[in-house]
Amino acid sequence: MLTMENVTKRYKHRRSDVYALQDANVEIGTGEFVSIVGPSGSGKSTLLLMLGGMLSPSSGKVTLQGTSLYDLSPNERARMRKQHVGFVFQSFNLVPYLTALENVMIPLFLSGAAKEVQESRAKDLLERVGLGERLDHKPTELSIGQQQRVALARMLANDPQLILADEPTGNLDPDTSAMILDFFEQFVSEGRTIVMVTHDPRAAERARRKLRIDGGRIVEDKQDIKTRVVA
Amino acid sequence: MNLKTLIWRELFERKTQMITIVFGIFLGITTVVAIKTISHYSEKAVARELDTLGANILVLPKSATLQDYYTADMQDDVIPEEYVLRLTMSDAQGVDNLSPKLSMPIELQGRKFTLTGILPKSEFTAKAAWAGAGIFSQHIGCGAIELAGEKKDEDKQALVRKRVIETLEPNEALVGHDTATILGIKDGDKLQLKGEEFNVVAVLPETGTVDDSRIFAHLHKVQEMSGKGEVVNCIEIIGCCKEISAGLVGKINELLPDAKVVTVTQVVATQAKINSMMESLSLVFLAIIVVVGGAGVANYMYANVNERRREIGTLMALGAESNFIIKLFLTKAALLGIVGGATGFIAGTIFAITLGPRLAGVAVFPMPILAPIAVAIAVAIALVASYFPARRAATLDPCATLQEI
Numbered sequence A: 001m002l003t004m005e006n007v008t009k010r011y012k013h014r015r016s017d018v019y020a021l022q023d024a025n026v027e028i029g030t031g032e033f034v035s036i037v038g039p040s041g042s043g044k045s046t047l048l049l050m051l052g053g054m055l056s057p058s059s060g061k062v063t064l065q066g067t068s069l070y071d072l073s074p075n076e077r078a079r080m081r082k083q084h085v086g087f088v089f090q091s092f093n094l095v096p097y098l099t100a101l102e103n104v105m106i107p108l109f110l111s112g113a114a115k116e117v118q119e120s121r122a123k124d125l126l127e128r129v130g131l132g133e134r135l136d137h138k139p140t141e142l143s144i145g146q147q148q149r150v151a152l153a154r155m156l157a158n159d160p161q162l163i164l165a166d167e168p169t170g171n172l173d174p175d176t177s178a179m180i181l182d183f184f185e186q187f188v189s190e191g192r193t194i195v196m197v198t199h200d201p202r203a204a205e206r207a208r209r210k211l212r213i214d215g216g217r218i219v220e221d222k223q224d225i226k227t228r229v230v231a
Numbered sequence B: 001m002n003l004k005t006l007i008w009r010e011l012f013e014r015k016t017q018m019i020t021i022v023f024g025i026f027l028g029i030t031t032v033v034a035i036k037t038i039s040h041y042s043e044k045a046v047a048r049e050l051d052t053l054g055a056n057i058l059v060l061p062k063s064a065t066l067q068d069y070y071t072a073d074m075q076d077d078v079i080p081e082e083y084v085l086r087l088t089m090s091d092a093q094g095v096d097n098l099s100p101k102l103s104m105p106i107e108l109q110g111r112k113f114t115l116t117g118i119l120p121k122s123e124f125t126a127k128a129a130w131a132g133a134g135i136f137s138q139h140i141g142c143g144a145i146e147l148a149g150e151k152k153d154e155d156k157q158a159l160v161r162k163r164v165i166e167t168l169e170p171n172e173a174l175v176g177h178d179t180a181t182i183l184g185i186k187d188g189d190k191l192q193l194k195g196e197e198f199n200v201v202a203v204l205p206e207t208g209t210v211d212d213s214r215i216f217a218h219l220h221k222v223q224e225m226s227g228k229g230e231v232v233n234c235i236e237i238i239g240c241c242k243e244i245s246a247g248l249v250g251k252i253n254e255l256l257p258d259a260k261v262v263t264v265t266q267v268v269a270t271q272a273k274i275n276s277m278m279e280s281l282s283l284v285f286l287a288i289i290v291v292v293g294g295a296g297v298a299n300y301m302y303a304n305v306n307e308r309r310r311e312i313g314t315l316m317a318l319g320a321e322s323n324f325i326i327k328l329f330l331t332k333a334a335l336l337g338i339v340g341g342a343t344g345f346i347a348g349t350i351f352a353i354t355l356g357p358r359l360a361g362v363a364v365f366p367m368p369i370l371a372p373i374a375v376a377i378a379v380a381i382a383l384v385a386s387y388f389p390a391r392r393a394a395t396l397d398p399c400a401t402l403q404e405i
Helices: A043-051 A073-083 A100-110 A116-129 A144-156 A175-187 A201-206 B003-014 B015-053 B065-074 B082-089 B121-126 B128-132 B151-162 B177-181 B220-227 B241-253 B266-309 B309-317 B322-359 B370-394
Strands: A002-013 A016-028 A034-039 A059-064 A085-088 A162-166 A193-197 A208-212 A219-222 B057-061 B095-108 B111-118 B174-176 B191-195 B197-205 B215-219 B234-239 B261-262
Touching: A002 A043, A002 A175, A016 A043, A016 A219, A034 A043, A034 A175, A034 A201, A043 A059, A043 A193, A059 A219, A073 A085, A073 A219, A073 B322, A085 A144, A100 A116, A100 A144, A100 B003, A116 A144, A144 A175, A162 A175, A175 A193, A175 A201, B003 B322, B015 B266, B015 B322, B015 B370, B057 B241, B082 B241, B095 B220, B111 B220, B128 B322, B151 B266, B174 B177, B174 B191, B191 B215, B215 B220, B241 B261, B266 B309, B266 B322, B266 B370, B309 B322, B322 B370
Parallel strands: A034 A193, A034 A208, A085 A162, A162 A193, B111 B215, B174 B197
Antiparallel strands: A002 A016, A002 A059, A208 A219, B057 B234, B057 B261, B095 B111, B095 B234, B174 B215, B191 B197
């Protein structure tokens, strides 16, 4: 599904090289739920952006479903993201002047879906995350937890196979966090792949595989940390 | 969801910014349309005046300036009335009418007016020799000259348009529109001028010229009242067609070497040149407004791109291609241009219709042809000014826009 081969990201800072990521090798299979942990500035975000085709490496190769992402043009990478990748952000990144329904319709619109299709699919997804009664609410009229659920619905709009989540529970209370992680487990059970950056140990434990990064290097790759079976 | 909804919602989310920028475009276009509309009708008025005056020629004293003539032909210098005789007895061809004039200031009810002496056409016809040959003979291509008397009520218009009156007795006067209004004079009233009594045979229609504040009387009567003798301030000559005027000017110059001979066509052409220069100056002004307006739009768009960095990054993460981001900003710019251009056209037209008559002294009407031009200019300015901000938005580093990742 997703591979990184000898990937290095190097920045120049005051004439000296700074490595955000160094010689990273990772292979993530379809249907895996991977958490990435590590201290701030360790390279977690860099790794997630590279997997999503948003940040080109200094060297190495990143492939998504067999396609080398950074051999594609920026617009071709954008099309890959549209078709295969869903992002979940810590601060949700909902468009503030659009309603919940319209926010979920954006990826469908970008994919060229007809208006009726956009509307019916967006309604279904918002109902799935329990917001069927909040279709016409703008982000400021929703609670933090509800906003993250709108973001989840938006992420699912184009039925992505790969979900990249950055601190998805970082701004949420424990109950809402648990709810979001339950949704993630549902998505994995549907055959989707999730890569989640988190500082929350409990969230990390819900994943089946944990990558620890420190100083730009993957220092630990712990498989099958989760013992309970997801239905 | 479509591009229009996305743009529309964003515009109304930031209403103040939207109103400010539309107002900037609106002001620029309003000015452009108002000036263009007024100058168009002003030019048309000059052209019409030129056409009406045709091949008119002025004979003035050498020292007189055109300004003297236009202010009320009241210069101190005079030319002998005998010049009229010289002209009428000459073999110069193509003259429709001669109108010698002498003006003097008079005071009525404590206000100053101009008393202008004119020679009615009957004076010429009385001299059979003049009518039979010489200057009033017809040139090939010219219309027939009616020397017989016409109806009196037509005389009013004739004086206004052709500067000719058929008959005028020494105790008769014609009163300009403004003078009649101020003095409360009507047709048939009596008028005392410097101790002489005059019958007002007609109050003239409004012309919008200095003639409105004149009182016209028989030339010989005015000469007598002024005590200047048999002299005139100017002789207006109406040629029968344009083609003849050039030759006529040369001929008159030969006949009257001590007078200044000017064609009114030249005068109006000079006026038209001044109008055109004024329009060019206005265009320079407009260019400045357009540049400043364009800079305003660009500034607004750069600020808008900065403000929406996170949103742009999110759209990119969701799969938006760079062309889409450019289209998002340029369509918005075009929309602002259309609204600013259309409202600017309407306001500019209203301004022109309202202020045109006061500023330029001409009747102004809407020019629908300017509507698409105004919108096109506004859209072009908005698009050009927004191109670089839009391109910047499309090339934003998504990582920098999504800082928490």
